[in-house]
Amino acid sequence: MTALTNVVSSVLMLVGALFCLLAGVGVLRFPDAICRLHAAAKAQTLGVVLILLGTELQVSVKFAWALLLVAVFQLITVPVTGQVVGRTAYRTGEIYRPGLVMDELADRLAADARRESGEPAEPREDAQERGNG
């Protein structure tokens, strides 16, 4: 039984470590802040959760609860950081435009800016039909 637990938890931890490593590769290789966020938000989270699961099997119940909390908070904070950092990165121009197939947020922001500056209202073009210029 202990041998089995040991095997399961080492597999979980090694796979978790692999995902953390790949997240690091993503952070290094991706072209801009938002793409890097993808690596940090997904691969890294799964890596940490798997490592925590592997650890759960090795510790007493008393500590297992605290580890569970770490996993839960990891999961619920990731979407928030992703959105806040992503929004800031986008608005400060930290985005690699040549890599974008389409950008409907830019179209929307341009349309809003036009309206605010009081220029003659032109009919709203369908954002989906336009390329990213």
Added chain:
Amino acid sequence: MTLRYLVQPLWLLLLWLMLWGSVSAVVLIGGLAVVIAVRAAFRMPAVDLRVTLRPLRLIGLFWHLLIQLVSSATSVAWAAIRHGGHVPAAVMEVPLEEDSDVIIAATVFFTAMSPGSLVLEIDRERRVLYVHGLPAGTRAEAERRRRSVRQAERATVSALKEAPKEAPK
């Protein structure tokens, strides 16, 4: 009504007990004191909880979430190896159908977990999400991601159904 006010203190107390990993008189009383102090120091606005929880579907949703997390981690890890610095991405506009803070927040959460998408901007007034998709090499692929976000919204709605608004007096 009363339940709505008890949810937050009970959750804080549970959190405290989990941190200590034991239930003894000292921990319990200390926890109650901390909960009262936290409630007094950080007054949170009341959440508009006009939703009905469907526990079975919620469990199904969480199971789905874990599978999504595994597949999204795999897809982004593969993109890091396969594409690296030349990864194609797209920013898509996704209109939402629901008009509830809770459901929109939950949809954003599930979108962040689903493969290859990250919410960049929430336009609450227009009920539109702007989602960054990666990898998204073609328009067809971007459309597929757009559909998956809408699917996440539908799944959320099926687990948290909003109660009908009160009739005007």
